[in-house]
Amino acid sequence: MAKGRSIPLTPDDLTRDELLHLVKRVGFPVRQHDLVRARVEALWERASVIFARWNSEANQITRMRQELEAAREDMYRVDVVHPSYMKRRAVVARMNADVATAEQTAEASYRAYERLQRRAEELSELALNMSRRASSQKTGEVANV
Structure with missing residues (x-):
């Protein structure tokens, strides 16, 4: 945790590293589903970075296709x-290869984004179920999760 920063009132306000720090150093009681929520937030952050990269790659591919057409x-x-036809043809062939490579990279980025998105949704559901179980155990009810 940063120096001078007060401890937030709820574990939801903490990052995963801060939660782990509190668990190890202070003995702050942290529920398991709070750690899962922190992991979900970290996954969403990574997914948004990958999505931004994919979007940038898609824009670059659009520009490359326009240059290729020209x-x-x-x-x-x-x-x-x-005599210049073969040189121009070689340029077009190289640009075709560059576009194909960029498209493969963009597809891989998007697949990584989709994987992270699915994992975050799964962990979100897990955290919700864990939270329900914990709250039902506090009230003495049987959890049907």
């Missing part, structure tokens, strides 16, 4: 027998 048009402006 290069193709430039290539087709000259006759096939013209």
Whole structure:
């Protein structure tokens, strides 16, 4: 925890590291579902970073496709027998490969985002169930979770 920072009133206000610090150093009673909630928040943060990266990659791919189309048009402006045609064709081929690589990278980023999103949703449900069990145990009810 940062120096000079007062301890928040609820575990929901703490980061995962702060919760662990309190558990280890102070003996602050932390419920298991609070730790799961902290993990969910960390997953959502990572997912949002990955989503931003994917969005940036998608914008870059759009620009690359536009440049590729312009290069193709430039290539087709000259006759096939013209000496610069092969150079232009090589540029187009390289740009095609770059676009394909960028698309694969973007797909991998989006798949990682989806995995993190699913995991965060699963852990969210787990934390909710744990919280329900804990509250039902306090009241003496039987948990049907």
